[in-house]
Amino acid sequence: MAPSFDITSHTVCVMDASGQLGFSLVQRLLQRGYTVHASVQKYEEDLFNGISANSDKLKIFESDPFDYHSIIDALRGCSGLFYSFEPPLDQPNYDEYMADVEVRAAHNVLEACAQTETIDKVVFTSSATAVVWREDRKTIEPEIDEIHWSDVNFCRKFKLWHGMSKTLSEKTAWALAMDRGVNMVSINAGLLMTHDLTIKHPYLRGAAEMYEDGVFVTVDLGFLVDTHICVYEDVSSFGRYLCFNHIINTQDDAVQLAQKLAPTASSSLPQSDDYGKIFIEQKISNKKLNKLMVDFEA
Numbered sequence: 001m002a003p004s005f006d007i008t009s010h011t012v013c014v015m016d017a018s019g020q021l022g023f024s025l026v027q028r029l030l031q032r033g034y035t036v037h038a039s040v041q042k043y044e045e046d047l048f049n050g051i052s053a054n055s056d057k058l059k060i061f062e063s064d065p066f067d068y069h070s071i072i073d074a075l076r077g078c079s080g081l082f083y084s085f086e087p088p089l090d091q092p093n094y095d096e097y098m099a100d101v102e103v104r105a106a107h108n109v110l111e112a113c114a115q116t117e118t119i120d121k122v123v124f125t126s127s128a129t130a131v132v133w134r135e136d137r138k139t140i141e142p143e144i145d146e147i148h149w150s151d152v153n154f155c156r157k158f159k160l161w162h163g164m165s166k167t168l169s170e171k172t173a174w175a176l177a178m179d180r181g182v183n184m185v186s187i188n189a190g191l192l193m194t195h196d197l198t199i200k201h202p203y204l205r206g207a208a209e210m211y212e213d214g215v216f217v218t219v220d221l222g223f224l225v226d227t228h229i230c231v232y233e234d235v236s237s238f239g240r241y242l243c244f245n246h247i248i249n250t251q252d253d254a255v256q257l258a259q260k261l262a263p264t265a266s267s268s269l270p271q272s273d274d275y276g277k278i279f280i281e282q283k284i285s286n287k288k289l290n291k292l293m294v295d296f297e298a
Contacts, residue, residue, distance in 0.1 A: 007032055011036070011077055011078050011079060012029060012036060012079065012080040012081065013036075013038075013039055013061075013075050014026050014029070014036060014039065014082045015063060015081065015084070016040060016041060016084060016086040018047065019086045021125065021192065021224060022038075022040075022082070022086070024221055024222075024225045025082050026058070028225050028226075030051065030057055030058060032229070035056075036057065036059070037059050037077075037078055038058060038060045038061065039061045039062075039071075040060065040061070040063070041065075041089055042062065042089060048060060061074035065088075065105035065109060066104060066108060071112040072112050072116065075112055075116040075119060078116070079118055079121070080119065080120060080121045080123070080232055081109070081119060081121075081122045082125070082228055083106075083109055083124050083125060084125035085102050085125070094161040094162050094202035095161055099169070102166070102169040103168050103169045106124075106173045106176075107176060110180070111176060113180075121183045121185070121232055122177065123184075123185055123187065123228050123231055123232050124173050124184055124186040124187070125187050125189060125228070126186045126188045126240070127163075127188055127189055127203065128188050128189060128190045128215070128242060128243075128244065129160070129167075130149065130163060130170050130188055131144060131146065131150060131242060131284075132148075132210060132215045132284065133154055134148070134151045138213065142283070143285045144215055145284070145287070146239065146240035146241060150163045150166075158206070159205070162202035162203050174186070185232075185238065185240075185241065186239070187228060187240075188242045188243060189224055189243045189244070190217035190219040191204070191216075191219070192221060193218050193246075197261065198262060199261040204261075210248075211249070211254055211280065212280065213283060214247070214249055216247065217244035217246065217284055218245075218247075218248065218257075219244045220246075224243060227241070227289065227293065229296075229298075230293050231292065234296070241289040242284065243289055244284075244286055247282050247284070249279060250280070
């Protein structure tokens with residue numbers, strides 16, 4: 001990390017700050033000394049109560065990802081943006097139309113960043129589902145990493161809407177970032193293990209196939225937050241980073257996850273067919289991220 005990086009001089013925007021990742025990012029950034037613009041779809045007065053001892057360090061903005069000018073307002077004066085997509089409040093479920101919604105949001109946000117002269121870096125939260133889904137996934141290189149992209153047509157064919165949305169929106173963001181000269185880094189996160197995770201999470205469609213392929217990865221909230229801050233603060237960060245700190249590749253892992261998700265989840269994750277298979281070879285790598293985070297101080 002560059003020794004000249006002065007956290008106290010940085011004002012950053014977190015969008016959407018009302019999700020679990022966004023809220024935790026706001027909290028950690030304030031603890032590190034940043035000034036934070038917390039952008040939310042709907043302002044709730046008590047959402048950030050007590051989160052900062054210094055009220056001057058936190059400003060809250062109500063920003064609609066489909067309202068370009070509200071995004072510009074939230075970004076004004078910021079040197080960085082942490083962007084994660086939260087489905088609109090009136091359309092919370094992933095379906096075949098969510099890709100259009102997510103792509104439009106990504107387009108608006110990156111275009112706004114390009115028009116904000118103070119923005120030096122964008123950390124774009126994507127997903128491992130934008131990496132792992134391909135027709136030839138069982139025959140390609142021994143290890144999948146961030147150079148791989150999910151096949152949109154494959155995702156559409158098997159109704160993998162989460163993978164399709166994340167792939168299209170991330171590609172849209174990268175195209176705009178390169179065209180407009182925006183410094184962007186993306187984080188392709190595994191399944192975020194939150195306390196309210198359920199079997200209905202769209203990431204879990206195709207869970208059995210990810211498990212069998214050795215690419216079913218999860219990430220803890222704290223590790224994901226640290227990753228975002230690390231790639232922002234490290235001037236050497238570039239491109240995409242697969243982010244996970246656990247892989248579901250034993251039958252015990254699968255059963256434990258099924259029990260956590262719901263008592264009936266056992267029918268959605270592999271169990272009975274896998275008796276005798278103690279271990280499935282890991283076919284996904286986060287070496288690039290691990291190398292970057294060696295010297296990171298949380």
